[in-house]
Amino acid sequence: MSTDFVAYSVCTSALVCVTFTFDDWKRHRSSNRYLYHLKTLSESGIVRGIAAPVLFVTAFTAGMTLLYVVAALNVAHAARMLPAWLPPLPNIAIEPIQLTSIALSLLLHMLTGVRHESSETPPKPRHPRLLTCRRFPCAPLSLPVLFYDMEKVFRTNASYSRWDEGRRSFGSITTVSRDIARQAFAWFRTDDMTNRSRLGRWLVALGRVTMVHLREEHGMQEELKGVLKPQEIDAVTSSIHAPSFCLQMITWTIRTAGLPQELVIRMDENVSRLTDAVSACERILNTPIPLSYTRHTARFLMAWLVCLPFCLWSYCGLAMVPIAALVAFVLLGIEEIGVYIEEPFSILALEKLVNKLENIVNAMLRESQWQTQSFALHILFVGPFPVSV
Known part of the structure; x- marks a missing residue:
């Protein structure tokens, strides 16, 4: 290094940056923040x-x-x-x-x-x-300050716009991934736990791989350990563009799930949104002001x-x-x-966003398994659900 x-x-x-909770917002608005920020100036x-x-x-x-x-x-x-x-x-x-x-x-x-x-x-x-x-005249130093202020405001606003767009783009990756998980766990066959777990793994892997792709200090092997299987990790690390490989695996999992064509099209639209979000993050990273x-x-x-x-x-x-x-x-x-x-990705709390995505997807997978078992037990002991006409 x-x-x-x-x-x-x-x-x-x-x-x-950190993801704020209600307690964080209370501290953020506290009247003691002035003295606290002065006390922590050296940090x-x-x-x-x-x-x-x-x-x-x-x-x-x-x-x-x-x-x-x-x-x-x-x-x-x-x-x-x-x-x-x-x-x-x-x-x-x-x-x-x-x-x-x-x-x-x-x-x-x-x-x-x-x-x-x-x-x-x-x-x-x-x-x-x-x-x-x-005494030297101050006018030569005073005149350019107005133009400097205008340029500084433009540059600061442009930097904040990039920060906001970076947060929105990476947030779209986590949000759309959760929506794909919701669709898959509701539409995949109840006995198709292989595709369900595979899709959940690759959705989580996409968030972690994109984080590694946008930063320099993370290692691909360490981030994917415990998320993907060893052979899947080797396939990701050997690929030319890791996020695109994850998107390809998500698309392949949806295609092999045996869904009707209209449902496949709806899920593929979400995959396209993931592709656009990854491309937006790359554009912000590769193109400075x-x-x-x-x-x-x-x-x-x-x-x-x-x-x-x-x-x-x-x-x-x-x-x-x-x-x-x-x-x-x-x-x-x-x-x-x-x-x-x-350059927002070095200061955004991407780790917390990715960890939150992993927790939500895993929870949705467990809940879908419980719902499947409850549905099967209801049919076995009570009978099919009544259909209202």
């Missing part, structure tokens, strides 16, 4: 995912703060506002480092408007307002966050470090959520 996949799994493990998968870029922005802002402080001290020393024992910024005479000293002097001049000069004669006193570094949106948003956001400290210093001073970190946390968090829900 690759290192990138391990890191991705760690980040998404806390994002896996958030979003926080883990954006930790690296937020730390980068914070470190860059801290470096800019240090540079601004050095520039302010340089101006104060030039204006004789600091004690005489505090030395000015030195000009190192070593040639390779002299270029760096020149670049630093130019950068300080850009930030403060004061050129650093090395001279044994102290410069004339300057006005105290020179301690305020040169156009990469230009994701790349351009990430590039603009990082460039904007890097330029933000130049405008914050005049208003916030040393407080711009936590402010920049908070702004980066909020904006990068929204971007990270959009990226996560763009």
